[in-house]
Amino acid sequence: MLRGLFLLHGNNMIGFDYGTSNCAVGVMADNQPELIKLSENSHYLPSTLYAPSREVIVNWLYQQLPPEKQQSFKKLRMMPLQKGQSVARELALDGISTELAFGQSALVAYLAEPDEGYYIKSPKSFLGASGLMPMQINLFEDIVAAMMSNIKTITEEKLNREVTQTVIGRPINFQGLKGEDSNQQAINVLTNAAKRVGFTDIEFQYEPVAAGFEFESTLDKETKVLVVDIGGGTTDCSMLLMGPEFSALTDRKDHLLGHSGVRIGGNDFDIQLALKGLMPSFGLDSSLKTNKPVPSYSYWQAMAINNINDQTEFYSQSNRRYLEQLKRDAKQPELIERLLRLQAEKLSYRIVNGAEQGKIALTDVESTPINLHDISPQLSVNISRELMAQASHQELRTIAQIMQQAIDEAQCQPDVIFVTGGTAKSPVINQFLAQQMPNIPVVIGDHFGSVTAGLTRWANRIYR
Numbered sequence: 001m002l003r004g005l006f007l008l009h010g011n012n013m014i015g016f017d018y019g020t021s022n023c024a025v026g027v028m029a030d031n032q033p034e035l036i037k038l039s040e041n042s043h044y045l046p047s048t049l050y051a052p053s054r055e056v057i058v059n060w061l062y063q064q065l066p067p068e069k070q071q072s073f074k075k076l077r078m079m080p081l082q083k084g085q086s087v088a089r090e091l092a093l094d095g096i097s098t099e100l101a102f103g104q105s106a107l108v109a110y111l112a113e114p115d116e117g118y119y120i121k122s123p124k125s126f127l128g129a130s131g132l133m134p135m136q137i138n139l140f141e142d143i144v145a146a147m148m149s150n151i152k153t154i155t156e157e158k159l160n161r162e163v164t165q166t167v168i169g170r171p172i173n174f175q176g177l178k179g180e181d182s183n184q185q186a187i188n189v190l191t192n193a194a195k196r197v198g199f200t201d202i203e204f205q206y207e208p209v210a211a212g213f214e215f216e217s218t219l220d221k222e223t224k225v226l227v228v229d230i231g232g233g234t235t236d237c238s239m240l241l242m243g244p245e246f247s248a249l250t251d252r253k254d255h256l257l258g259h260s261g262v263r264i265g266g267n268d269f270d271i272q273l274a275l276k277g278l279m280p281s282f283g284l285d286s287s288l289k290t291n292k293p294v295p296s297y298s299y300w301q302a303m304a305i306n307n308i309n310d311q312t313e314f315y316s317q318s319n320r321r322y323l324e325q326l327k328r329d330a331k332q333p334e335l336i337e338r339l340l341r342l343q344a345e346k347l348s349y350r351i352v353n354g355a356e357q358g359k360i361a362l363t364d365v366e367s368t369p370i371n372l373h374d375i376s377p378q379l380s381v382n383i384s385r386e387l388m389a390q391a392s393h394q395e396l397r398t399i400a401q402i403m404q405q406a407i408d409e410a411q412c413q414p415d416v417i418f419v420t421g422g423t424a425k426s427p428v429i430n431q432f433l434a435q436q437m438p439n440i441p442v443v444i445g446d447h448f449g450s451v452t453a454g455l456t457r458w459a460n461r462i463y464r
Helices: 054-064 067-076 078-093 104-112 134-159 180-196 207-216 266-282 297-303 308-314 317-329 333-344 348-361 385-391 393-410 427-436 449-463
Strands: 013-018 022-029 032-035 048-051 118-121 165-170 201-206 223-230 235-242 256-262 367-371 380-384 416-420 442-444
Touching: 013 134, 013 449, 022 134, 022 449, 032 449, 048 054, 048 104, 048 134, 054 067, 054 078, 054 134, 067 078, 104 118, 104 348, 134 180, 165 180, 165 207, 165 449, 180 201, 201 207, 201 449, 207 223, 207 235, 207 256, 207 416, 207 449, 223 393, 235 393, 256 393, 266 297, 266 333, 266 348, 266 380, 266 385, 266 393, 297 308, 297 317, 297 333, 297 348, 317 333, 348 367, 380 385, 385 393, 385 427, 393 427, 416 427, 427 442
Parallel strands: 013 165, 165 201, 223 416, 416 442
Antiparallel strands: 013 022, 022 032, 048 118, 223 235, 235 256, 367 380
């Protein structure tokens, strides 16, 4: 139960963490940020969407829009809407629902029939991608808008009032190769989607800065804080000057002493763990009949769920023919047969999700099995913290580098390191971070809630 929520008559603002792995929403209650339950059992909704067909997403979104926005949207999406309506009629004739599923429900729908429908995880990872065509950008905008519409509806039902003002979190750099152009592309997609579903006032705040605001509420003196936010798709570091005397200010530019960011996050740790721990059971590191190693490129493509081009190529018919030839050339064709099944049934997300669940389990245990019986009878793979450290060695080194970059830009040493983000729960990562600057205290924040709470505080500051 949200304390004092209905004492805030007329308050229509939220902090919105549209995250790579999870989404969360916060409101102010009794002068403290509180997260809203977005599902029956959790304040966090996984950033996933499932549709019976990709084409019906635009139709579902059109039906959710307020009447005054439907006409302008129809003009923008005339052709996709017509195609979507045709596909929806065909689905209805087959007795298939055209409703979308979000969060855990989306994952359940995908795992039930991986080779049917359209499933996307972490669309935020793609928003800054280079080389996207206008039709692809429109699709991502519709996907984001559909997810935002679902979350906005849940939020308004919980609060019993409309919400129109929001502060949305953003990484220092989105995943893209064109620097600021990629960032602007992603911001445009998020802004257009938020406006489309009914937000009238939209601001953005850096995610590590938002996490720092939440940590600032605990300080009793001026402190230089290095915030390390390890999210699902990016890791961001910000050196911030913080303290109780600054907390009421609405302009904090002078207190952001340095920042850096990189396109490495929880998804990348999952992918690397899947490659190192699971893909050998599909033929990676095995040999051809010529005693040469089996080429590894297809395995990288298979696990690259955050790369549109790699996934498109992996699931192409030409790659199917290549893998069939690879099976004939392999010393252990039964392993390549598993890779062929992965390709035929579109199981990339299934494998990476298995690695993600294993990573989560390693938070509490030194080693854990990953069950892959649905892919091959009796197939189970043990993974360990040691294996995870080996698999993520390069990613961890890069995080250490951007920590130092933020410090170098700030030209001062931090008094404390504040670590947040779901991926930071891992003991492997915690131990690594503590080793980087052994003489500086490390504070572990709310792994999931710090950013949302900070965004909510900032929304309350700028909109009141």
